[in-house]
Amino acid sequence: MEFKDYYQTLGVSKTATPEEIKKQYRRLARKYHPDVSKEKNAEEKFKEMKEAYDVLGDAEKRKAYDQMGSNYQGGDSFTPPPDWQYQQAHQARGQQHHGQADFSDFFESLFGQHARGARHQQNFQQDGEDQHSKINITLEEAFRGGARRVTLSSGKNKRELNIKIPAGIADGQSIRLNGQGSPGFNGGKNGDLYLEIHIEKHAQFSVDKKDIYLNLHVMPWDAALGGKIEVPTLGGNIAFTLPANSQTGQKIRLKGRGLPGNPAGDQYVTLAIYNPEIKTEEQKKLFEEMKSRMSS
Amino acid sequence: MKNISVTIIDNDHLLSLEEICRAIHADDDLIIQLIEYHVIQPKGSSKKNWQFDDLALKRARLARNFYYDLEVNLAGVALLIDMLEKIEELETHISHLK
Numbered sequence: 001m002e003f004k005d006y007y008q009t010l011g012v013s014k015t016a017t018p019e020e021i022k023k024q025y026r027r028l029a030r031k032y033h034p035d036v037s038k039e040k041n042a043e044e045k046f047k048e049m050k051e052a053y054d055v056l057g058d059a060e061k062r063k064a065y066d067q068m069g070s071n072y073q074g075g076d077s078f079t080p081p082p083d084w085q086y087q088q089a090h091q092a093r094g095q096q097h098h099g100q101a102d103f104s105d106f107f108e109s110l111f112g113q114h115a116r117g118a119r120h121q122q123n124f125q126q127d128g129e130d131q132h133s134k135i136n137i138t139l140e141e142a143f144r145g146g147a148r149r150v151t152l153s154s155g156k157n158k159r160e161l162n163i164k165i166p167a168g169i170a171d172g173q174s175i176r177l178n179g180q181g182s183p184g185f186n187g188g189k190n191g192d193l194y195l196e197i198h199i200e201k202h203a204q205f206s207v208d209k210k211d212i213y214l215n216l217h218v219m220p221w222d223a224a225l226g227g228k229i230e231v232p233t234l235g236g237n238i239a240f241t242l243p244a245n246s247q248t249g250q251k252i253r254l255k256g257r258g259l260p261g262n263p264a265g266d267q268y269v270t271l272a273i274y275n276p277e278i279k280t281e282e283q284k285k286l287f288e289e290m291k292s293r294m295s296s
Numbered sequence: 297m298k299n300i301s302v303t304i305i306d307n308d309h310l311l312s313l314e315e316i317c318r319a320i321h322a323d324d325d326l327i328i329q330l331i332e333y334h335v336i337q338p339k340g341s342s343k344k345n346w347q348f349d350d351l352a353l354k355r356a357r358l359a360r361n362f363y364y365d366l367e368v369n370l371a372g373v374a375l376l377i378d379m380l381e382k383i384e385e386l387e388t389h390i391s392h393l394k
Contacts, residue, residue, distance in 0.1 A: 176302065177302050191318070
């Protein structure tokens with residue numbers, strides 16, 4: 001495995017004081033926190049920083065890391081010394097206790113359960129932890145549901161799952177996959193996997209919970225005279241009778257045409273009258289005639 | 297590969313106090329405090345039969361992350377979540393106008 005230069009990850013010098021390290025972590029955490037950051041790869045970066053801070057922000061771990069790591073540089077091939085055993089004197093921070101065990105192999109080999117002598121406690125039955133991840137789906141997938149292969153990477157390993165997306169799932173909602181979290185030990189139950197759904201932006205429709213929004217261009221004569229028009233919905237085009245004298249900005253509700261469910265969402269169509277480009281003399285005359293007859 | 301069936305967390309499939317704690321890797325003290333700060337709202341009259349919906353799950357997860365990762369206190373967490381939801385609402389609104 002690769003040696004990780006935690007000082008480089010946090011962008012601090014090897015002689016940085018605990019206060020400097022803390023300050024730098026806080027600054028970076030605000031910038032890269034995946035729940036608020038718009039930076040690219042925020043999640044990956046934040047995970048790395050958190051791991052680096054877990055070590056450098058803890059006097060005991062930092063000392064052990066410094067002693068062991070003085071001969072290495074970031075990216076060097078690394079194997080922990082055979083006599084390595086890290087015994088933490090106390091559970092330092094709440095963070096440690098609640099941490100999602102999502103750190104690198106490098107971290108695990110030095111400070112993980114194994115290194116903490118967990119091998120001596122193998123008779124304990126322990127349930128696996130629940131895991132959490134986010135997946136992006138298209139609006140069509142949210143509407144129709146269906147099978148979907150997802151790749152999950154939790155730091156160390158990647159795995160693929162075939163899951164069924166339930167039709168009608170809304171943006172931000174979570175689905176639970178029973179028993180697909182971390183495995184249990186010695187007959188303990190597996191944890192569950194929670195996937196938070198994100199619906200990707202759609203070229204035509206926008207979505208709010210279960211409702212679908214669409215801006216629809218209508219030709220001036222359709223708007224003026226009324227009559228049948230075609231309206232795109234996620235389930236395909238439907239015919240709709242436009243009332244005469246419709247105006248831009250007017251809203252139409254198509255009941256039950258949003259994301260399915262109990263109750264299903266609706267589709268809201270906002271009309272926008274589209275002015276056609278004049279291409280011929282004849283067309284120009286028509287407009288001129290409209291102008292002279294209708295402007296008063 | 298077999299298809300894994302899934303459960304949507306919604307009003308028909310709510311989470312117990314124990315389940316939400318496991319899901320977000322927090323103890324029940326944090327959940328109780330989040331209720332006191334009006335960040336999440338359980339259904340059910342007593343702690344024994346409290347149940348949590350998908351919005352509570354989403355907010356509790358965010359709250360936990362902010363609380364431990366950014367060292368924000370719970371009043372700050374509540375404010376952050378309110379503002380994030382406001383931003384989301386505005387972004388949705390803007391996307392309807394485009």
